[in-house]
Amino acid sequence: MxxxxxxxxxxxxxxxxxxxxxxxxxxxxxxxxxxxxxxxxxxxxxxxxxxxxxxxxxxxxxxxxxxxxxxxxxxxxxxxxxxxxxxxxxxxxxxxxxxxxxxxxxxxxxxxxHIGYQTGWFALHRRAGIEAGETLLVHAAAGGVGSAAVQLGKAAGATVIGVVGGADKAAVARELGCDVVVDRRTENVIGAVKEATGGRGADVIYDPVGGDAYTQSTKVVAFEGRIVVVGFASGTIPSAALNHALVKNYSILGLHWGLYNTKNPKLVQHCHEQLTDLAARGAIKxxxxxxxxxxxxxxxxxxxxxxxxxxxxxxxxxxxxxxxx
Missing domain, CATH: 3.90.180.10 (Medium-chain alcohol dehydrogenases, catalytic domain)
Structure with missing residues (x-):
């Protein structure tokens, strides 16, 4: 072969x-x-x-x-x-x-x-407990992992803000269903997100990028918001300022999806059943x-x-x- x-x-x-x-x-x-x-x-x-x-x-x-x-x-x-x-x-x-x-x-x-959608489902539902009506911010929204999170966020009834790099990726994010798209190459991410949320910020932030994206997340996370760290595509692993999390009252959540395969495989099967149903209904693709x-x-x-x-x-x-x- x-x-x-x-x-x-x-x-x-x-x-x-x-x-x-x-x-x-x-x-x-x-x-x-x-x-x-x-x-x-x-x-x-x-x-x-x-x-x-x-x-x-x-x-x-x-x-x-x-x-x-x-x-x-x-x-x-x-x-x-x-x-x-x-x-x-x-x-x-x-x-x-x-x-x-x-x-x-x-x-x-x-x-x-499999991996991208399972990661998105566990991040949004298991770790962040996203609820209908909340605002979800997705970094790298036009990428493989980000696009899955966008679709899952919309399926959960969230308003989705997608951050992308470039006009082509912005167009893809809009097609995916993002309610607001922010091009980090031409816009100020912090200012754009605050404007889109009336200054409140995002309830859930999905970050597969790290680096500057994480820093931006800490500045636009809402009161009792949740930042879910799923990867470091930027190549830079940020250090969390825990005093900042304390004074702003937000949570920093890590997600290593692979651990569920050994720690709780039944939940992986449950997630797959949820994803299969969403795919059958056309809510995700x-x-x-x-x-x-x-x-x-x-x-x-x-x-x-x-x-x-x-x-x-x-x-x-x-x-x-x-x-x-």
Missing amino acids: QAWQVHQNGEPGEVMRLDDLERPVPGEGQVLLRVRAANINFPDALMCRGLYQVKPPLPFTPGAEICGETQDGRRVLANPALPYGGFAEYAVADAGALLAAPDSLDDAEAAAL PLVSERVPLEGAAAAVQRVADGVTTGRVVVVPTPGNGASA
Whole structure:
């Protein structure tokens, strides 16, 4: 089979190499899956760079999220078990963690439903306890993780403010349903958010960026607001000023979605049922901006790493797999 492998750490476009390999052999409790579509996540780039909290031994195949097919023909969502990741024709995954792919989504859309939407659901509902009528601020609203949070916020009945970088991404954020879009390249984020909320600020802030975005969040969070930290795409991990959280009466919440797979897997299944229902009703639909063939995976991961993509970029190993359920 063909599979991308990382033999040394570095930039994805430089260190990912397409190799011919034997199909992986499942271990105890694992299953072999034919990859129908593999979604690209920012952590895939971090893993290539050796900067992610999970550091598989070299060489490894990246690709943390797939829509795959079991040997008995079932379409499933899975997080492949490293080092046999999803940017390949076949991957292995834990049998007990497989989730049924929603019938309402095609393979590429289904592949993009798992990590980003689970992260958004846990952040908004489990951690922040968002309520209808509240205001949600989403940083990087046109990106893969941000676009999921925008849709989930709208589905929860929130007013959604999306912060983006550039006119093209602003247009995408509007199409996603953002009630207010702020282009950080041409507007003052703090001033624009305060104006949009009548000076009150946002009740829930979803931050996958860190750095300056986090600093802005602390200046526009409402009384009893909640800032949910889900990642640091900017590359800068901020230090929280706890005295500021005290005097402004807001909460700083961390979310590491992967922990739920070991700490409370039943909640992951419950979340998937909620997402499947929302997808069936058309309330959410992953924004797949690109469907690339397997040979284009390295360049696509690099584009995601560089922050120039919108929505989700999905690798489709076999022509036709990404287009229909």
